[in-house]
Amino acid sequence: MEKATKAKIEMHGDVLVCHLSGKLDNLTTPLIVEQLKPYIDSGITRVIFDLEKLEYISSAGFRYFLVTSLKLEELSGGLIICTVPEAIRHFLAISGTLEILHVADSIQKALEDFSHMKSQS
DSSP: OOOOOEEEEEEETTEEEEEEEEEESTTTHHHHHHHHHHHHHTTOOEEEEEEEEEEEEOHHHHHHHHHHHHHHHHTTOEEEEESOOHHHHHHHHHHTGGGTSEEESSHHHHHHHHHHHHHHO
16 A cells, blocks of 8 residues: 655744655645645745655656745745655756755754855845
8 A cells, every 4th residue: 555645844933844755746746735835825935845754756846846946045035855865865866956956964954054044144
């Protein structure tokens, strides 16, 4: 039986942290987009995606990260992905996505990175 894709959302101050598990593909990415849309529409501009429990990501998932990252950067925010499993990190590296997205080793490091970005603006 296939595991369902889940997105657990929590706020750390003004930073949204989304813990993803399962698969992020053509079928599940729109569901995640709809779950996060109200937060982004309400003015959240800094988002961390915790990928530790993500098993698979397709080009639809990559595209969502890239488009959302650009949108948030235009709003003086940003997107950071963290705790990326080795297989997904390898796929991100091959696709060139690692060179575009901000990647952190942990949620704590991603929060610190946002803190440094905020103090520099």
